[in-house]
Amino acid sequence: MPFAARFRQGMKAAIPIWIAFVPSSIAWGIAAQDHGLSLDEVVLMSAWVYSGPAQFAVLGPLAEGKSALQVLIAGFLMNLRFLPMSTALAPFFRGVKHRRLLLASHVISASSFIVPYMQFQKERKALAESSPSAHTEDGDSNLAFFLGVGFTSFLVWVSGTAGGFIAAFGFPPGFEEALKFILPGYFAGLLVVEMKDWAMPLICLGSLIAALPGALVSPGWGWLVTAILIASLGWGLEEWKLHASR
């Protein structure tokens, strides 16, 4: 499939992300304004960091005038999650030039990971079923799909934060509940649609529950640690079951 057509396919798949990003990015713009950031700082941070949870996490330390090192550490811990996401996507970009990949990797986020990753998995499975001997995946075509999702979502996020800052709309009372729910609600939906076997629901439920005590112990990295522990435990159990059944 040509690059443009595949990019458009990614754009179509990203529409729910845009819908979810609009209120979340506006909410971040408003929160950033509330914490005393200027418009150029808000836009630059959204474009450079491009990570909702990390941006929210550093707002507090920034507003409280904490040291640059503390802000960096808060952001670093939040952004650790991109490491396995980017690693999981990398095998699908076979043959793509490093420079293009480095530029494209900037738009990896939880949403722009999960949509292409599930699409690539589905396509890989379909390819394996149609021709079991075929191992080649078109890296450039996958990159086009990924950019269709990631780049357009990035634009929506950055322009949404600027919009939120400028307008600082007077949302009707109770509307903040919807703002807070849309993105997590969409992520949960994406995951549940793809759920199979027993391990994935168990890991998702375990991570969902364990994140709260983890975040209470340490708001910056507690929930990351619990996610790593639960995912590794679930994976270990599955491996053990697989070995036992052989």
Add this chain to the structure above:
Amino acid sequence: MAFAMRAVPQVFFVGQKFPEAWDRWLRYLSYGFICSIISVTLFMSGGHIETAAAPRRAIALAFAVVIAYKTKSAVTGMIAGTLLVLILSRTF
């Protein structure tokens, strides 16, 4: 920092086929992170659990999950959950 986390794996692992077990571990790790983000975003604010709002958000999340599962559509689940959380926030 954020860019390094995203870019480093693309430099070292591009096009590589991981062993099936490692591939699954990465997948579970990513799902675990996403579920933790869902939990922290929905139920926490400023290092505290939002005890007043948490029950209605939990109900709306469960509702969104059921609808998404039944309809096989994440967007439908998201819309249903959002509407429910709005209704619950005005009712209670």
